[in-house]
Amino acid sequence: MLIHLFNGLVHGTLLIVMCSGLALIYGLRRVVNFAHGSLYMLGAYLGYSIALHSNFWVALLVAPALMALLGALLDRWGFRLLQDRDPLSVVLVTFGLLLVIEDFVQTVWGKSNLSIATPATLAFPVDLLGTQVPAYRLAVIALGAAVALGLTLWLRFSRAGLYVRAASTDPVTTAMQGVNTDALSAFVVGLGTALAGLAGVVAAPFLSLSPSMSSDVIIDSFIVVVVGGLGSLAGAFVAAMLLGLLQAFGAVWLPEASVLLPFMLMVGVLLWKPEGFAGSRT
Amino acid sequence: MNLPRLLLSTTVALALGVAVALGVHSATLLSLLTQAAIHAIFALGVGLLLRQNGMVSFGHALFFGAAGYVVAILLRVKAVPAETAMLLAVLGSTAFAFLIGLVIVRVPGIAFGMLTLAIGQMAYLGASRSRGLTGGADGISVEWPSALFGMPTATLLQPWAMLLLAWSVLVLVLLMLALLLRGHFGALTEATRDNEERARFIGIRTLLPRATVYALSAGITSLAGVLAALNTGFVSPESLHWSLSGVALMMVVVGGTRVLWGPALGAAVYFLAKDLLGDHAQHWMAIFGVALIVVIVFAPTGLSGLLLRLVRASPGGAAPRPGV
Numbered sequence: 001m002l003i004h005l006f007n008g009l010v011h012g013t014l015l016i017v018m019c020s021g022l023a024l025i026y027g028l029r030r031v032v033n034f035a036h037g038s039l040y041m042l043g044a045y046l047g048y049s050i051a052l053h054s055n056f057w058v059a060l061l062v063a064p065a066l067m068a069l070l071g072a073l074l075d076r077w078g079f080r081l082l083q084d085r086d087p088l089s090v091v092l093v094t095f096g097l098l099l100v101i102e103d104f105v106q107t108v109w110g111k112s113n114l115s116i117a118t119p120a121t122l123a124f125p126v127d128l129l130g131t132q133v134p135a136y137r138l139a140v141i142a143l144g145a146a147v148a149l150g151l152t153l154w155l156r157f158s159r160a161g162l163y164v165r166a167a168s169t170d171p172v173t174t175a176m177q178g179v180n181t182d183a184l185s186a187f188v189v190g191l192g193t194a195l196a197g198l199a200g201v202v203a204a205p206f207l208s209l210s211p212s213m214s215s216d217v218i219i220d221s222f223i224v225v226v227v228g229g230l231g232s233l234a235g236a237f238v239a240a241m242l243l244g245l246l247q248a249f250g251a252v253w254l255p256e257a258s259v260l261l262p263f264m265l266m267v268g269v270l271l272w273k274p275e276g277f278a279g280s281r282t
Numbered sequence: 283m284n285l286p287r288l289l290l291s292t293t294v295a296l297a298l299g300v301a302v303a304l305g306v307h308s309a310t311l312l313s314l315l316t317q318a319a320i321h322a323i324f325a326l327g328v329g330l331l332l333r334q335n336g337m338v339s340f341g342h343a344l345f346f347g348a349a350g351y352v353v354a355i356l357l358r359v360k361a362v363p364a365e366t367a368m369l370l371a372v373l374g375s376t377a378f379a380f381l382i383g384l385v386i387v388r389v390p391g392i393a394f395g396m397l398t399l400a401i402g403q404m405a406y407l408g409a410s411r412s413r414g415l416t417g418g419a420d421g422i423s424v425e426w427p428s429a430l431f432g433m434p435t436a437t438l439l440q441p442w443a444m445l446l447l448a449w450s451v452l453v454l455v456l457l458m459l460a461l462l463l464r465g466h467f468g469a470l471t472e473a474t475r476d477n478e479e480r481a482r483f484i485g486i487r488t489l490l491p492r493a494t495v496y497a498l499s500a501g502i503t504s505l506a507g508v509l510a511a512l513n514t515g516f517v518s519p520e521s522l523h524w525s526l527s528g529v530a531l532m533m534v535v536v537g538g539t540r541v542l543w544g545p546a547l548g549a550a551v552y553f554l555a556k557d558l559l560g561d562h563a564q565h566w567m568a569i570f571g572v573a574l575i576v577v578i579v580f581a582p583t584g585l586s587g588l589l590l591r592l593v594r595a596s597p598g599g600a601a602p603r604p605g606v
Contacts, residue, residue, distance in 0.1 A: 032392045032395075034340075087391070087392060088338055089578045089582060091338070091392055092338075092535055092578050093574075093578055095531070095571075095574065096575040096578070097571065097575070099567040099568060099574070100568045103571070107568075215403070219399065219400050219403045219524075222399060223400050225396070226393050226396050226397060230392075230393055256412075259404060260408060262404070266397070266400060270385060270386070270389060270397070271385060275390070276393075
């Protein structure tokens with residue numbers, strides 16, 4: 001019982017890290033990044049190669065940093081040039097990007113399953129209220145909570161966070177007030193991409209690396225952001241936890257229907273509120 | 283396009299199909315063209331949704347694959363004759379799409395696309411993990427009876443006959459759409475697409491037409507699914523996978539939706555390009571990904587839009603006319 005709750009929390013935290021990147025990018029650029037799952041996968045594979053040559057902790061830092069750079073480039077040479085185009089065509093551009101990244105990953109790392117070993121410092125079981133849980137997964141939950149808290153505090157209390165909130169509401173007016181929204185966007189898209197990469201590296205020790213990992217996670221992420229309300233961080237946090245728990249308990253209680261549960265959650269929420277938990281904008 | 287001209291081009295297109303089906307003897311080329319025609323019907327469904335509703339579906343493989351599965355399962359349990367099974371597959375997909383359409387077309391903007399992706403992927407996971415009816419990840423073969431529509435199935439499955447069938451269905455679907463969209467329904471859905479709020483202000487109930495377009499587009503796609511099941515005699519979860527939906531969408535974007543036949547052109551280009559790529563085909567994802575980005579950035583109206591512009595620009599070219 002407790003172990004399912006625990007696994008649900010782990011899955012939910014991973015989704016939080018993924019979806020906060022997705023929500024941030026949507027908030028600022030109004031782009032639903034279909035390539036976000038592929039960026040997660042690319043981060044995981046980069047982490048794998050880095051960990052092979054050094055160790056897990058270096059990978060945990062370097063892979064997201066490389067992804068941040070990639071994200072900033074993507075914003076500068078992609079989203080920024082396309083910002084006046086209709087949102088649909090930008091989405092299709094990210095879909096094209098998804099295809100390119102998938103092919104790149106399969107070409108470089110092959111199609112077989114790979115995995116990163118759990119770092120030795122965290123490879124021991126912890127006794128949690130009488131249930132043995134891996135310490136690594138406990139650390140994942142802590143990291144996810146730190147990311148969620150850090151992002152919330154940053155957006156709420158820092159000057160840059162204020163700019164991000166302003167630009168998410170009205171980019172033109174924000175730019176007129178003297179905020180460099182292009183630099184801000186590059187930073188935010190970089191941050192969002194880094195978060196996708198971070199989720200990938202963090203997931204690698206307990207989910208195997210395979211070419212299908214991107215589509216698995218992007219479906220869940222989309223359900224989360226749609227249910228939570230597009231562009232809303234708080235909505236995404238709640239929805240991610242809900243989905244993580246639902247999948248963990250669904251796999252135990254309703255194994256036949258477990259793949260359909262997220263879908264039912266989504267349809268249920270949308271019937272009740274078509275714009276999601278926290279969504280008001282379209 | 284006025285009615286006589288429409289009927290004339292339909293007749294010419296059908297005659298062209300007969301000429302190609304009887305004139306080409308290479309079985310490889312015939313089967314390539316058949317594939318292209320079937321996917322052209324698929325893409326027409328996706329394109330209709332974009333053209334009339336302004337909505338992008340990332341999950342239309344759901345209807346393509348589901349139609350195949352319905353036929354395969356109905357034939358396996360021997361519930362109904364094959365002809366009825368095909369009809370039920372198309373009607374069932376259309377009705378199912380109408381019902382979920384009533385829910386999901388209310389979701390604004392891009393969230394709709396994400397929803398269709400999620401729903402389609404659920405179907406893929408469901409079909410590949412349930413072992414019983416759908417045969418799990420291995421898929422199931424379709425046990426066609428020895429005669430279909432009073433014809434021996436073996437004759438129907440000859441490459442030239444399949445091409446003729448797929449091509450004729452494609453042309454007739456185009457004709458049906460052209461006839462439907464030149465009337466009240468076309469005007470109604472275009473008004474709703476361009477500004478739903480204003481359409482509501484002038485008294486249009488927007489939900490039903492939008493759900494109808496969704497259902498119609500699903501119905502057309504399921505028709506392609508039935509043809510594919512006939513062509514290959516096999517259905518697997520791959521036919522439900524999001525990457526197939528993505529390929530169909532790619533055909534639509536590359537072909538363009540200014541004119542009705544745009545998506546069909548995209549499908550033809552896709553299959554020709556894939557065939558020409560030959561040895562590099564293992565990198566088709568990257569190549570088509572780049573192609574998709576290039577078309578969106580430099581030719582937002584797609585190849586059909588480019589073609590139309592060329593025709594209009596050339597002296598003595600056809601007078602501009604609104605899409606078919």
